[in-house]
Amino acid sequence: MSAALTVKSEFSRETQFVRQAPPVWLVREQAAPRRAELAHHLPPMSFAQDSGIFAEGDAARYFYKVVGGVVRSCRFSQDGRRHIDAFYKVGEMFGFELGAVHELSAEAVTDCVVIPLRRQGVELAGAQDETSAMQLYTYAMQSLTRARAHSQLLGRCSAVQKLASFLLELSADKQGQAIELPMTRQDIGDYLGLTIETVSRTLSQLEKDGAITLQAARRISIKSRAALADLKG
Amino acid sequence: MSAALTVKSEFSRETQFVRQAPPVWLVREQAAPRRAELAHHLPPMSFAQDSGIFAEGDAARYFYKVVGGVVRSCRFSQDGRRHIDAFYKVGEMFGFELGAVHELSAEAVTDCVVIPLRRQGVELAGAQDETSAMQLYTYAMQSLTRARAHSQLLGRCSAVQKLASFLLELSADKQGQAIELPMTRQDIGDYLGLTIETVSRTLSQLEKDGAITLQAARRISIKSRAALADLKG
DNA sequence: CGGATTGTTGATTACTTTCAACAATGGTGG
């Protein structure tokens, strides 16, 4: 496993993709951040693949914004099974809490870089900075919208529908091209409430049906977005 | 179906329970609301059982606080199946949205009374009323916490685990006594991602196992909270 | 008293998990 990276260092896995376009989930945000969007932030922090950013029960002193790589937030049930609540890509915020401690862990799916934002700086900023308060509320509501959609997916859908939705979500931005999956089959399974075997089988099925092509385990190309949308239900 | 009720009228179903203690979900909030908690509210509105409070796509001009009865928020998938996102009991808030329209419908599970709060009055209150802004954020975060727990339940749990969790949640306040279920088996199924048959069978199973007693279809008494907690996983 | 709605139970089917074997990939050290 690679050591923790400094902000300016290259990502250890990036060299593997040198002949291809770099995978989207490693591309840093392009636009310069608008000033006064969310102030009080600390310098970016880097995390090696599979390292923990914070753990369930840790003091929730910061929110985080992803500026490079992919993060997962997860939780373990009493019997030890992992549930992945969400994946966060570049530009997304995570780490929102109601109380003083984190209810979920956050881990680096790939090597990644995040910007911590002091919680007290933004949470109570209403009086001094109305824009920040609204920003924060907006991010929290986005999380809520996603959580609702995820619930519906988990509650009402078959394995095929779950995978179809997942692939469409992953490939929402990159029209037509292949997707580089940053996460393992285990990650996907824990996110969709399926076993790795079912994830694998279902992907194979989608390939047989002509909806996708499995160019490699971690590289999938969408052949028919329409077919996936149909399967999604 | 009973007509919409005025604020001061009795609930149509309440007479059925005249010889028993009134079911918790029909008891109005006791304490006088703290002043300046969330101002800008309108007079309470009453809704008859199964009537719609707002629908998917409606302009989201208000948040709502439940002061009597039980509300469900739900959504339909393309194939027409209903997913219930949450049940809201007395004292709880619902109707939070990111955008200008509701993404979910809200319906009266029982006859109920809700207080609408002007969205613009609270959402942008940061400058003039910092407490309200925090209150709003707190409610939104509570919704988020619940949505996360619901996702985990739907993703990782068997029918028995889902029902055990559901019953424990429902009976969280009333220690030892019987629970009056305000919702149908269909509601429960749509909330837990199960069919009505499975809900019914699983409840019967829990009774055989000695964890609960089915005094009537809508009246369940918890015999062993510990047993349910074990099953919950 | 019907008729409609809601809930229960049984038999069968379909889907996902589990258990198991094996293939592919990546990293390490000789």
Next chain:
DNA sequence: CCACCATTGTTGAAAGTAATCAACAATCCG
């Protein structure tokens, strides 16, 4: 550079769970 080993992913067969189809019971209402 290649052999080796650990990790990750795929596929098959059997078992288990929930859905579906179907019949019937209980309750509510007019």
